[in-house]
Amino acid sequence: MTKQWSHDQKLYGNRGEGAYDKMEFAEVKVDNVYFMVPKYPKKFLTQIQHSTFLECNYERAAKFVSRHYDDGDVVGERFRSNAKDILIAGAAVLDELGIPFWLSSGTCLSWFRECRIIGHSLDVDFGMKIEDYSVRLIPAMEMAGLMLVHQFGKRSDSYELSFVKDQLKLDIFFFYEEGNTLWNGGSDTSTGEKYKYIFPWFDLCWTEFIGIKVRVPCQTLSYVEANYGKSWNTKVTSWNWKSSPPNVIPNGQWPKEEWPEVMQVFEIIEVEES
Known part of the structure; x- marks a missing residue:
């Protein structure tokens, strides 16, 4: 039939x-x-x-690179190579789990501004919505060789995970909906103070970045400007996560009795092979 x-x-x-x-x-x-x-x-x-x-703007990237970099950027190239490895490893885990993530913070700026990883970055940054969190995430990451080193906040507020592979860090920021905005949190482990980074609403689009298929906010310019201001196209090497972003606001303080739960820092233990 x-x-x-x-x-x-x-x-x-x-x-x-x-x-x-x-x-x-x-x-x-x-x-x-x-x-x-x-x-x-x-x-x-x-x-x-x-x-x-979304295609990366290679013409704009070439102009930026010609203004701010030279051919002797050996340290930057070494970092880009290592960062690519952890980005690919983390993306593979989240794709396998069916978790839609996107390039966030400095890694999103890397794609938008340079079409490559920023050489003086310190880590790789992913974003994902808190409702897409899975209890399988941490075990799957560690099975792939990405060891959990930080777990800040709680599922209901300012959740953040950090993994390390080959001494390079991958941060996953969890986003919360609030009206027509989205925000992710930050926690100061020395004071217990909380911070909120507010972004205008955005959809997700696909792009190609360093040879892999990943998501970025479709409204990338407004996303980047929220995090880095109008001067996002200028090279900045000094950055304070609590005061530099124009979209950061104070968000209260964790009660001291909750510190052991909401600000967990883990030590990586290397096991010698027999």
């Missing part, structure tokens, strides 16, 4: 550039014309609404 399409069923297409998972195709004959269509159309159709692709 051949399934017939009813008149109210529609075939949706993407009006712009799109990014899709690798898929199998099948040959279909319609009115003596052969077409190649996705073998699993439902899987394809579910990707369309989240498939918008």
Whole structure:
């Protein structure tokens, strides 16, 4: 029995550039014309609404690099190589878990401004919504060689995880919805003070960054300006996480009795092979 399409069923297409998972195709004959269509159309159709692709502005990046860097940036190139390894490892874990994450903070600025990892960065930054958190996240990261070193906040407030691989840190900031904004938190381990970083609402788009498919905020300019201000296109090497971002505001203080729970710092223990 051949399934017939009813008149109210529609075939949706993407009006712009799109990014899709690798898929199998099948040959279909319609009115003596052969077409190649996705073998699993439902899987394809579910990707369309989240498939918008943003190309990095390589012309702008080239201008920035020519102004601020020279050919002797050996330390920067070494950091970029190591940061790429941890970015790929972390992305692979989250993709396997089906957790939609995006490039955040300095790593988002890296993509938007330079189309590569900023050489004087200190870490790699991901963002994800708190409702997408999974209890499988930490065990899966550690199975992949990314060891948990910081766990700040709690699921209901200012949650943040940091992992280390080969002495390089991957921060995952969890975002909370508040009206027409999103925010992530920060905690000062010396004082217990909390901070809130507020971003205008954004959607997620796909892009290609250092050879891998990752998400970025579609409204990237407003996202970057929220975090780095109008001078985001200027090289800055001194940065204070509590005072430099224009979108940071105080957010109270953790009660002292909660410090052991909300500001956990773990030591990495290296086991010698026998």
